[in-house]
Structures are given as C-alpha cells and as structure tokens.
Amino acid sequence: MKKSDLKKRVKELESSLGSLQTQYDKLEKEKFTIYNLLYRVNKELDEALDNKQAFIASMSHELRSPLTAVLGNSDLLAETDLDLQQRKYLSQLNKSANFLMSLLADLLDISKLKESKIELNVQETHLDKLLIHCAKMVESKISENVELIVDIPELSYYAFVDKKRVQQIFINLLTNAAKFTKQGKIEFRLLKIHQIDKQLEVIVEVKDSGIGIPEKIKETLFEPFISTDTEEGTGLGLYISNELATLMGGEITVESEVGVGSSFQVKFMCEKSALKMRNLTSNTYMIKKRKNKNYMHLKILIVEDLEVNREFLKEMFKVFFFIEVDTAENGQIAVEKVKNNYYDILFMDMRMPILNGVDATKQIRTFNQDLPIICMSANVYREDKHEAKLAGMNDFIEKPLDYADIENKLKKVTIKKENISEESNLLRQLAKKHFQDYFDEATSLNFIKMAEDGLKIAIKNVESYRLEQNIEGLRGEFHAMKGILSNLGLDTLAQTAETLQEYAQNKDFLNIEKGIELFLSEVKTFFI
Amino acid sequence: MNHKLISSSSIKSLIKTIDDTIKNSFTPTLAFIYLSVKYDLEFLTKKLKKYPFVIVGATTVGEIYADEIYGVHVKDKSIACMLVDFDKSTFSLKIKETKKNNDYELGLEMAQWSKKQFLHPALFTLTSGLAFDNESYIEGLQTEVKHLFGASAGDDRLFKDTYIFSNKKLIRSGALVLAFDQDKIDIINSRGFGWSGIGTQRVVTKSIKNIVYTIDDKPAIDFYKEYLNITLQDMPNMGVDYPLEVLLSNNQIIYRAAIYINEKDGSLLFAGHVKEGSKVRISAPIGELVIDEIEKSINTVLKEKNQYTPELTLIFPCAAHKAFLGKQGIKEIEAAYIASKSTPLIGFYAYGEISSTDGTNAFHNETFVTVQLREKS
Numbered sequence: 001m002k003k004s005d006l007k008k009r010v011k012e013l014e015s016s017l018g019s020l021q022t023q024y025d026k027l028e029k030e031k032f033t034i035y036n037l038l039y040r041v042n043k044e045l046d047e048a049l050d051n052k053q054a055f056i057a058s059m060s061h062e063l064r065s066p067l068t069a070v071l072g073n074s075d076l077l078a079e080t081d082l083d084l085q086q087r088k089y090l091s092q093l094n095k096s097a098n099f100l101m102s103l104l105a106d107l108l109d110i111s112k113l114k115e116s117k118i119e120l121n122v123q124e125t126h127l128d129k130l131l132i133h134c135a136k137m138v139e140s141k142i143s144e145n146v147e148l149i150v151d152i153p154e155l156s157y158y159a160f161v162d163k164k165r166v167q168q169i170f171i172n173l174l175t176n177a178a179k180f181t182k183q184g185k186i187e188f189r190l191l192k193i194h195q196i197d198k199q200l201e202v203i204v205e206v207k208d209s210g211i212g213i214p215e216k217i218k219e220t221l222f223e224p225f226i227s228t229d230t231e232e233g234t235g236l237g238l239y240i241s242n243e244l245a246t247l248m249g250g251e252i253t254v255e256s257e258v259g260v261g262s263s264f265q266v267k268f269m270c271e272k273s274a275l276k277m278r279n280l281t282s283n284t285y286m287i288k289k290r291k292n293k294n295y296m297h298l299k300i301l302i303v304e305d306l307e308v309n310r311e312f313l314k315e316m317f318k319v320f321f322f323i324e325v326d327t328a329e330n331g332q333i334a335v336e337k338v339k340n341n342y343y344d345i346l347f348m349d350m351r352m353p354i355l356n357g358v359d360a361t362k363q364i365r366t367f368n369q370d371l372p373i374i375c376m377s378a379n380v381y382r383e384d385k386h387e388a389k390l391a392g393m394n395d396f397i398e399k400p401l402d403y404a405d406i407e408n409k410l411k412k413v414t415i416k417k418e419n420i421s422e423e424s425n426l427l428r429q430l431a432k433k434h435f436q437d438y439f440d441e442a443t444s445l446n447f448i449k450m451a452e453d454g455l456k457i458a459i460k461n462v463e464s465y466r467l468e469q470n471i472e473g474l475r476g477e478f479h480a481m482k483g484i485l486s487n488l489g490l491d492t493l494a495q496t497a498e499t500l501q502e503y504a505q506n507k508d509f510l511n512i513e514k515g516i517e518l519f520l521s522e523v524k525t526f527f528i
Numbered sequence: 529m530n531h532k533l534i535s536s537s538s539i540k541s542l543i544k545t546i547d548d549t550i551k552n553s554f555t556p557t558l559a560f561i562y563l564s565v566k567y568d569l570e571f572l573t574k575k576l577k578k579y580p581f582v583i584v585g586a587t588t589v590g591e592i593y594a595d596e597i598y599g600v601h602v603k604d605k606s607i608a609c610m611l612v613d614f615d616k617s618t619f620s621l622k623i624k625e626t627k628k629n630n631d632y633e634l635g636l637e638m639a640q641w642s643k644k645q646f647l648h649p650a651l652f653t654l655t656s657g658l659a660f661d662n663e664s665y666i667e668g669l670q671t672e673v674k675h676l677f678g679a680s681a682g683d684d685r686l687f688k689d690t691y692i693f694s695n696k697k698l699i700r701s702g703a704l705v706l707a708f709d710q711d712k713i714d715i716i717n718s719r720g721f722g723w724s725g726i727g728t729q730r731v732v733t734k735s736i737k738n739i740v741y742t743i744d745d746k747p748a749i750d751f752y753k754e755y756l757n758i759t760l761q762d763m764p765n766m767g768v769d770y771p772l773e774v775l776l777s778n779n780q781i782i783y784r785a786a787i788y789i790n791e792k793d794g795s796l797l798f799a800g801h802v803k804e805g806s807k808v809r810i811s812a813p814i815g816e817l818v819i820d821e822i823e824k825s826i827n828t829v830l831k832e833k834n835q836y837t838p839e840l841t842l843i844f845p846c847a848a849h850k851a852f853l854g855k856q857g858i859k860e861i862e863a864a865y866i867a868s869k870s871t872p873l874i875g876f877y878a879y880g881e882i883s884s885t886d887g888t889n890a891f892h893n894e895t896f897v898t899v900q901l902r903e904k905s
Binding site: 028032033034035036037038039042043246247249250251 | 724725726727731733777805812813814815816817854855856
C-alpha cells in the first residue's frame with residue numbers, strides 16, 4: 001500500500017473510531033438514564049406500597065378507639081337486666097363487634113409484618129400445655145359430630161417461645177378446621193420435636209376430614225385476602241400464621257383434597273431451656289388463701305381527648321371497680337390537676353391536642369417522680385413503648401383497655417401500697433392456677449373474664465329454658481357450659497355439665513331437675 | 529505512617545522499583561501487591577522471598593491505587609503495590625491452603641491463631657479459589673473474631689483460577705489472614721452497595737448453602753428467566769449484573785450474584801449462601817447514583833468516628849461495579865478517595881467482598897468495601 005493510501009486509511013479509521021466513541025458515550029449515558037429511571041420508578045412504587053401499609057395501620061388504629069367503646073358499652077349493657085330477646089340482640093352485636101375487632105387486629109399485624117416490625121417475645125413455656133390449651137380454646141367451636149383427637153405428648157423440658165404468637169397460629173388453624181369440618185375428625189398432633197444443638201425443631205399438624213381446599217385456591221392460600229370462606233373469613237389468618245411461622249424460622253405446608261380433608265403442618269424453631277421441668281404433682285394444688293381485692297380507695301386520673309372513650313372508661317371503672325375517676329381532656333389539664341391533687345395512678349393517652357401524653361409526662365416528672373403513669377395507646381409499635389418509657393411513663397396498656405389489663409395495673413399499685421395480695425374464691429383460684437402455666441396474669445384474667453361473661457349468659461338461659469321446660473335449649477346451654485368450664489380447668493363441674501347434657505339429650509327432665517340446683521349454685525360461686 | 533506506591537507493567541520492573549525504594553532509606557514492614565492473573569505468579573513469589581517484610585497479595589479484576597503524588601488510578605492487567613511502615617508489632621500473617629470441604633475449620637483455625645497473636649485482633653483476609661466456600665470460612669472466623677475485612681481474589685473475569693500469595697507461598701485455593709492488633713491500630717470499615725431490589729419480594733423455599741432450588745415453591749431458574757430471559761451462555765455475567773437482593777432474618781440486606789444456572793433441576797448457583805426462608809428480590813444497579821451511594825457509605829462511618837484521620841485506605845469494590853460503570857468507574861474511586869480524606873489508597877476489583885464489625889453477615893457480592901487504618905499514638 002502506498003504511503004498516501006495508508007495515511008488515508010488511518011484517517012478513515014480515526015474517524016470511525018471517533019464516531020464509535022461518540023456512539024459508546026451516548027449508549028453509556030442512555031444506560032445510566034434507564035437504570036436511574038428504573039430505580040426511581042421502583043422507589044416510587046415501594047413508597048406507594050408503604051403508604052398503603054401506613055394507611056391500613058393508621059385506619060385500624062383509628063377504628064379501634066370507637067369500636068372499643070362499642071364493645072365496652074355492650075359489656076356494661078350485659079350487666080343490666082335484659083330479657084331473652086334483648087340478650088340475643090346483644091349477643092349478635094357482640095359477635096359482630098368482636099369479629100370487626102379481630103379483623104382490625106389482623107390488619108395491624110399485617111402492616112407490622114410488612115414493615116418487619118413484629119418482634120418475638122419469647123418466654124420459658126410448657127410447650128405441650130400451651131398446645132393443649134389451644135385445642136381447648138377451640139373445642140367449643142367444633143361441631144358435635146366431629147371428634148377432636150389431641151395427641152400432644154408431655155415434654156420433660158421447657159422451651160422458649162412467643163406464647164401469644166404460637167397460640168395465634170394454632171387457634172387460627174384449629175378454628176379453620178372446626179369451621180370447615182362438619183363430620184369426621186380433627187387431629188391435632190405434635191409430629192416431631194427434634195433437638196439441633198440448643199434449638200428445637202418442632203412440627204405440629206392440624207389435620208381434618210373437612211371440605212378440603214380447591215386446587216385453584218391452594219396456590220394463593222397464604223396470600224392476604226384469599227379465603228376459602230366466602231361468608232365470614234377475612235383471608236388474613238393463614239397469611240399471618242405463615243408469616244409468624246417464618247419469623248420463628250419455619251413455615252406452614254399444606255396438603256389437601258376436596259371432599260377428603262386438609263392437613264396443615266407447622267414447622268418452627270425454638271430454643272430449649274436448660275431448666276428442668278418442675279414437679280407438677282407437688283405444686284398443682286398448692287393454692288394460697290387470698291381475699292377479694294378492693295380498689296375503691298384508689299384516686300385515679302384518666303387523660304383522654306375523645307369524649308366517648310373518656311365516658312366509657314369512667315363508666316368501666318365505676319361498674320367493675322367501684323371507682324369514681326377524675327378525667328382530663330388533654331395533657332395540659334392533666335399537668336394542672338396533678339399539681340393540685342393527689343392521685344394513686346394516672347392513665348395517659350399518647351396522642352392529644354394542646355399537650356400530648358409524652359410531653360405532659362415530661363412536665364409531670366419535673367415535680368412528681370413517684371406517681372405511676374400508665375401509657376394508653378392503640379399503637380403497639382416498640383418505638384412508641386420506647387418513647388413512653390423515655391418520657392418517664394412507668395407502664396404501657398394497650399387500647400382497647402379491658403377489665404383484666406386495668407385490674408393488672410391497679411393490682412400493681414395496690415400491691416405496692418399494701419404489699420399483700422389475696423384471693424379467696426376457690427373456683428377462681430383453680431382457674432387462675434390453670435391459666436397461669438400458659439399465660440401472664442393479665443391474659444389469664446382476660447380469659448377468666450370472657451369465661452365469666454359466657455357463664456353468666458348461659459346461667460340466665462338455663463334458668464329460662466328450665467321454666468319453659470325447653471329441653472333442646474337446655475342441651476345446647478349445658479354443652480356450652482361444659483366447654484367453658486373445661487377451658488377454665490374446672491373439670492369436675494365440666495363433667496357435671498356433660499352429664500346434664502346427656503340427660504337433656506335423652507329428654508330425661510327428671511334427672512336434670514335432681515342435679516340442676518346444686519350445679520348452678522356451685523357455678524354461681526365463681527362470681528362471688 | 530510512610531508509604532510508597534508502585535505501579536508496574538512487569539514483575540521485573542516491580543522488583544527493581546522495590547529494591548530502589550529500599551535502598552533510598554525507606555524501610556517498609558508491610559507490602560500489598562495486587563495484580564492480573566496473566567503474570568507468572570510462581571516467578572513473582574520466588575522473587576518476593578528475599579524481602580524481610582510481610583507481603584500480602586492477590587490476583588484481581590483490576591488494580592486500584594491513589595495518593596497525592598500519583599493521583600487516582602484504575603488499571604487493567606497491571607501490577608499495583610504499596611509499601612508501608614506500620615510498627616512491626618501491630619500485625620501478624622498466616623497463610624494456608626484449604627483441604628476439600630474444610631473451609632469452616634480453616635476459618636476457625638485462623639481465628640484461634642489470631643487470638644493467640646493479639647487480645648483484640650481485627651482480621652484482614654484474602655481468599656482464593658472459585659470453589660472456596662467463603663461463607664463457611666467466615667463463619668469459622670466469626671466464632672472468635674467479629675471485626676473482619678478483605679476480599680476474594682479475581683481473575684480478570686475469566687472465572688478459571690484465582691490466587692493469593694505472601695512472600696512464602698502462592699495459593700490457588702485457601703486464605704491468608706493479616707491480623708491487626710486493635711489496641712495499637714484503629715480500624716474502621718464501611719460498605720456501600722449501589723444496587724437496589726426491584727419488583728415483588730419472594731421467599732426462598734428450598735436452598736442448600738449457595739444452591740437455590742426453589743423460590744416461592746417454583747424452580748429458582750424461572751424467577752431469573754421471567755425477568756431476564758437468561759440462558760447458560762449469559763452466565764455468570766448477567767447473574768453478576770442482576771444479583772439477588774436478600775433480606776436476612778436480622779433485617780440485614782446482602783446481595784448474591786448468580787453464577788450458574790442448572791437447566792436440569794431448575795436451580796441457581798450463587799456466589800454466596802442464600803438461606804432458606806430469606807426474602808428475596810431481583811436487583812439492578814441504581815445508575816450513576818452508585819457513585820453517590822459509595823461516597824455516602826464512607827462519609828457516614830467517618831462522621832460517626834469523630835476526629836478520625838485515616839493513614840491508609842484499603843478498598844475492595846465488586847467487579848460488577850467496574851463492569852457497570854465502565855469509563856465512569858474512575859469517578860467512583862475518586863469519590864471514595866476524597867471521602868477517605870485523600871489518604872494513600874490501594875485496592876482491587878474482587879469476586880467477593882468481606883466486611884463486618886459485629887458478627888453480622890460479612891461475605892458480600894456487588895458491594896464496595898472501604899477500610900481505614902491508623903496507628904494509635
């Protein structure tokens with residue numbers, strides 16, 4: 001090639017190199033732009049999703065307050081004289097409000113799960129007893145034609161689990177099984193408990209001979225808002241249960257055939273306690289004599305901005321604890337009242353106009369270090385608890401406030417004041433003892449209160465059906481009472497209820513009459 | 529601390545420059561040498577034997593160095609070396625080959641050795657071997673020591689053989705640990721990503737170590753095929769560019785590059801473990817914001833540590849950063865150099881990055897690890 005041609009060729013190559021360079025730079029810039037666009041759009045979508053979650057959390061929080069008032073007032077209404085028809089309406093109202101409340105709790109759980117804000121609160125627990133208790137809680141919901149087989153062997157050691165969350169999973173699965181099984185059996189078995197170092201791998205099965213899950217639903221079973229129950233189910237329970245199992249290092253798997261039944265296997269991990277199981281037989285019946293507590297003397301200030309809640313709490317303290325409480329509409333009024341009056345305990349709302357609960361507490365702490373301040377909030381995020389604690393609040397009570405939670409707090413104050421704690425009611429002692437192995441005191445009292453409400457309604461119904469000689473009505477009520485008494489661990493009374501139920505089934509009114517007086521009078525001692 | 533940077537295109541010139549430096553009254557105690565796998569490594573280690581100071585080195589996917597005299601450089605297929613004169617009593621070296629499947633035991637042995645050297649060691653570790661199980665090795669290290677940093681060696685994205693070396697040994701599969709005495713050397717780590725998860729979060733339903741079989745109970749391969757339409761020919765490059773974003777149960781986010789797909793059983797092989805139950809998303813780079821992200825990661829850590837002026841900066845960016853940023857890659861290194869208060873810097877583009885100070889997951893992909901050191905006065 002000639003030198004001139006070579007020079008020309010070099011120039012051509014230089015020119016195409018330059019053009020390739022420009023093209024490369026342009027493509028590179030475009031690449032960055034596209035990735036930037038992808039990142040921004042994805043971020044916006046993530047934010048939109050977060051907003052949706054925040055909206056759900058905020059709405060469920062806002063809805064809980066008025067619903068608390070509905071439930072609380074219906075509790076108060078149940079304390080008054082009502083005829084059978086009114087009681088029936090009240091029971092419907094309660095059922096719907098409770099359903100709504102559990103739906104809100106589920107929604108709040110979902111938003112917390114999505115934000116990874118649920119933290120497991122593990123405690124040393126009798127895992128076998130906890131599981132058996134789940135079965136007992138659901139027993140009354142199971143159709144009469146269905147046999148419940150509980151196969152949970154006694155364990156010789158404790159395990160660290162989050163009782164509330166374990167219960168949530170199994171009560172949900174057992175309730176589903178009860179709902180979808182009209183005949184045959186429901187089996188609840190501890191399939192495997194296997195130790196890996198300090199950890200236990202636990203597999204529990206809930207198996208039923210119910211209607212089964214259609215193939216098209218099976219794939220999306222653990223997604224939120226997918227329910228096989230088109231009438232009542234929210235479709236959140238399985239999703240939450242599976243997420244909780246995942247949080248516990250496990251999962252839920254399902255096998256099901258339409259018309260044959262379903263089997264849910266829950267796998268979760270927990271730590272084995274080094275503590276040996278205590279000798280149950282020597283402790284079971286050791287019950288100390290206690291007296292009924294009297295809270296009448298306590299001076300209480302409730303700080304709450306919503307009038308409906310304020311009035312409800314005022315009424316609740318009056319009816320259940322015989323306490324005339326003082327109230328304040330916001331933190332500023334509360335600070336003034338604490339300056340000028342003596343109180344034994346203060347229940348403080350978090351979010352209020354003018355001066356919120358946290359700031360009011362900070363102000364109170366500048367001149368009063370001793371007054372117990374209990375934070376009331378429907379926000380159960382740990383950040384809120386932390387904020388309340390930092391401000392100087394002593395304790396935390398979750399809205400909606402219930403009888404047991406309040407009593408628990410009052411008890412703490414009175415124990416501090418009197419340093420004594422006694423309970424004389426024998427049946428309550430037994431029930432408390434029965435629950436204390438599984439739950440903390442507040443939860444136990446809550447269950448006892450729920451059982452008490454159920455028993456009161458059942459007794460009233462039994463008395464009317466007895467007058468009407470309505471044998472079918474009596475059979476239903478004895479069945480209900482058997483379940484409640486068994487849940488309370490009052491096995492002898494539960495057996496009597498079962499015998500009465502059998503008499504009713506055989507239309508043996510004579511034998512019912514022989515036993516009913518003594519049975520009812522014994523059950524009524526629960527309320528003394 | 530004094531230092532001397534050397535950039536070279538041949539082993540002979542490297543050795544000559546080191547010799548000249550030593551003659552000119554600089555007495556190094558420690559050398560970092562990072563180079564392309566194309567060089568004769570046997571020859572290099574033979575030549576290095578004569579030096580009385582500690583040498584640590586690795587093969588790379590690109591060499592990086594910077595200081596006030598030379599400015600900031602990113603090189604390909606070259607040799608970068610930095611000599612420093614930290615007090616000899618502040619560090620100690622151990623290098624060892626791994627035997628089959630005993631990577632965890634190797635980590636354990638290295639950690640136990642380091643605890644005998646110093647009461648409070650921080651470990652700089654380099655690893656080699658494409659089949660080396662970095663995660664198990666680090667798990668072994670973390671049984672005794674929480675403060676770790678370093679990287680796994682590269683081979684210019686050939687994915688054949690990677691090496692680490694000292695002035696005593698050249699190792700094709702194994703690890704070296706340079707233990708620093710934290711009572712005498714103040715060390716801080718930072719890690720930045722530059723990748724971000726996109727799309728719906730899913731759950732790994734079956735995995736064993738670094739093989740993921742199913743995601744949301746479907747073959748793992750479907751997950752990647754749906755998004756990227758990948759074939760075996762696209763691996764590992766495509767899998768490195770679009771790694772899996774993994775949310776661990778402790779809420780820590782890590783990235784895992786997919787390096788192989790198995791059409792037969794539908795599984796994906798990753799460059800690190802992916803635990804069963806992990807929540808995952810596919811991820812992509814965040815555009816030029818990668819650079820800001822890295823700068824921010826260094827600034828955040830330095831801000832927390834008030835009044836800290838580093839004397840030496842070590843960086844280990846993932847090879848994916850180099851591939852994605854292309855010509856702009858130098859800007860990322862400049863940003864890291866400036867954020868590190870323009871202290872002498874050396875590093876290399878790696879196949880895996882190591883950083884953790886608190887026992888959390890330390891083995892990373894797609895990550896940019898920056899480590900700052902200074903002698904305590």
